[in-house]
Amino acid sequence: GAGVSQSPRYKVAKRGQDVALRCDPISGHVSLFWYQQALGQGPEFLTYFQNEAQLDKSGLPSDRFFAERPEGSVSTLKIQRTQQEDSAVYLCASSPGTRWFFGPGTRLTVL
């Protein structure tokens, strides 16, 4: 595809469930980022990969959040034992180096 894609677009989870969010970056982009966007706010950085290496995970809010990019392409953000405060849009972005391209996001609602 021409851009960053994310799936699912919408996810409803019961509190305590585990969820996995997928990001397909633009082919060839070395860098991949995950952001969390609460309603009415700007995106907040979660974590950053360069190829398969996770270089910065300082934004992950708790040890319930885990991200991986095992082959340096597709990335998965996993949230264990979801809580209501995890409800947000999760954005993925990829970059060839100097510009960031964002996907449409996954809207997670935790009931």
Place this chain on the structure above:
Amino acid sequence: GESVGLHLPTLSVQEGDNSIINCAYSNSASDYFIWYKQESGKGPQFIIDIRSNMDKRQGQRVTVLLNKTVKHLSLQIAATQPGDSAVYFCAENRNKAAGNKLTFGGGTRVLVKP
């Protein structure tokens, strides 16, 4: 803490008028700034960027101004159109020592009245 922020949460503008969106930043070490447009249900879309060695940059109908003295960034949209209705974010890329991430402000919603 250091952050990128915006003065006005909502801006209503008449179609055809010019829009000005403002943003303040606090980290003098920031060297790259980007304006994004985000429509409902979509991810942020790149509009225009500027490096800290410049004070003005123009694109198609948009101009970004950077005032490093007062740490202020603005986006000017000429002849605002209904399709410009969206939330606009400024974002800051700090120096390499801080990694390669963007720090976003809180956003300004622009409503274009026909």
